[in-house]
Amino acid sequence: MKKLLNLPLLAVIILFSSCEKKITDLEFEKKVMTEIFPDLIESTCIDIRLFSEPPPIIGQIIYDSEGNHIGIDSIKGTDEQRQKLLDWKNLKIKLERDTSKVIIGFDPIIRDSSKDLKEDFKNHFKNSKIFLPKQKKETEYVFDFKNIKLNNKFRLKNIALFPKNNKAIWRTKYNFIFGGVVSFSRIQFDKNRQFGVLDAAFTCGRLCGQGTRIYIKKVRNKWIIDDIEGTWVS
Structure with a gap:
């Protein structure tokens, strides 16, 4: 009797399995x-x-004797450079918050x-x-x-x-x-x-x-x- 009761369940499982394979x-x-x-x-x-513009530098670019860029002297940064970097950061924050x-x-x-x-x-x-x-x-x-x-x-x-x-x-x-x-x-x-x-x-x-x-x-x-x-x- 139990085997007979399980037959409908088995049929449903087989049906779903065949549908999935199709x-x-x-x-x-x-x-x-x-x-x-x-x-x-x-x-x-x-x-x-x-990412359209890189962040402005603060300081003076240092080159070696062959003209290769080797670093930046940040101590020689100007107020104008600092303001440009601040403006760049503010613009980036504005764009990140832009919901457009x-x-x-x-x-x-x-x-x-x-x-x-x-x-x-x-x-x-x-x-x-x-x-x-x-x-x-x-x-x-x-x-x-x-x-x-x-x-x-x-x-x-x-x-x-x-x-x-x-x-x-x-x-x-x-x-x-x-x-x-x-x-x-x-x-x-x-x-x-x-x-x-x-x-x-x-x-x-x-x-x-x-x-x-x-x-x-x-x-x-x-x-x-x-x-x-x-x-x-x-």
């Missing part, structure tokens, strides 16, 4: 990307206004990484086997980001709404604070779908930007960023 690799990837997307934006995008949204151009087409991430994946996640499907039908997909709530001051705008000419993107005067352009590659997972790796690129000008390799993992049923490595700087 989810395609692409559907699973989209689900993970949606979950971790706010953290990806926060980790890769920067407010370039905070910084608009980031986003390419919603998520493509395969141009780099082979297999070895980096194996080196970072020891004893994990990267998932490489035998027949890869999709090399890219369009990511629906519009309804994802971000954690910070950044807001995304489809890159298709910006000038198509790369030079024009940076020369155009916008009626909003334009912060740069961000894009992400597709995620490669291990066979057990517990670890992943993807590439990101953030550009803030024609000669301003950086690339990163992002390692993610599943902890307590939640996807988090495990580590970020720089891949290029412009």
Whole structure:
């Protein structure tokens, strides 16, 4: 009798298990990307206004006999230099407190990484086997980001709404604070779908930007960023 009573429960378990297995690799990837997307934006995008100018120096620059910069004599700092540094600090505090949204151009087409991430994946996640499907039908997909709530001051705008000419993107005067352009590659997972790796690129000008390799993992049923490595700087 007990065995008969357990049959409905067993049927439900089998049903849910089969439904979970039916989810395609692409559907699973989209689900993970949606979950971790706010953290990806926060980790890769920067407010370039905070880094556009270095802090003014206080003192006199010291050079050696060959004209190489070897230090700064802070004792010879002037009142004018101190005031410039104070103004720089006040501006930085003002920008940090600014609640205005910084608009980031986003390419919603998520493509395969141009780099082979297999070895980096194996080196970072020891004893994990990267998932490489035998027949890869999709090399890219369009990511629906519009309804994802971000954690910070950044807001995304489809890159298709910006000038198509790369030079024009940076020369155009916008009626909003334009912060740069961000894009992400597709995620490669291990066979057990517990670890992943993807590439990101953030550009803030024609000669301003950086690339990163992002390692993610599943902890307590939640996807988090495990580590970020720089891949290029412009």
